[in-house]
Amino acid sequence: MKICFVGSSGGHLTHLYMLKPFWKDKERFWVTFDKEDARSLLDGEKVYSCYYPTNRSLKALIINTKQAIKILKEEKPDLIISSGAAVAVPFFYLGKLIGAKLIYVEVFDRIDKPTMTGKMVYPIVDKFVVEWEEMKRIYPKAVNLGSIF
Template identity: 80%
Template sequence: MNNNKKKLKLCLVGSSGGHLTHLYMLKPFWKDKERFWVTFDKEDARSLLQGEEMYPCYYPSNRSIKALIINTVRALKVILKERPNLIISSGAAPAIPFFYIGKLFGAKLIYIEVFDRIDKPTMTGKLVYPIVDMFIVEWEEMKKVYPKAVNLGSIF
């Protein structure tokens, strides 16, 4: 038996609202793992993640250079402190700096393209696709957009 196996530490990162709900639906996977969350410090996130370790990220973040810079600095600080070995996201913008910084520090990356995208990529999906270890889609049509993707069907 190998007792030197590194314990899994999970980072779940995403915007509040639908993206966060998407990640929360993976509870059967993450519930028994050491984990922390990165999302917007908004009422829906605080309510859903009550009792969970949560780091706030800057918003509004979509197509904002200012938010990207602030969230990149936050990603560096959080990842250096927490040292996750797996980062999972379903978007949106906050995932980008956490994925790129996480990759630099050896984390495995799993991205789940959102359910409402059937045949067109999201901006976040396009930006993280080249570096992820697993890219999950929920529609077979999306494999035309992301050829290396794995279709696991609907999470909903």
């Protein structure tokens, strides 16, 4: 199984990295911002850089969609996992088209409001994970696995 982890640097990337007990023995690659925190955290990992800033940016969406096409065509992941933010959207929608399974983990600091990215990918994911029971009112099909932290 090959896994693609896609997300913004900072908290989103840290969130994904905390899943290390799950991914440490699996083939994987990362898609994130080319920033110092990401380079440091992912030293020795296979990493693709994506365009940023992404928040509500049509330019970033177009550039990252082109990146997603190229990366997904080359890597052919079986599973794509993200906790956001916007860079996840093109990878999830294109990943769905190539048959990858999709898992989205809504961020820990959202207790009673959805994120924009969560709302956008919820309809197409195979598994939507929340960390607070209150979030199941917003995402009824979600699975509450509790805190990753």
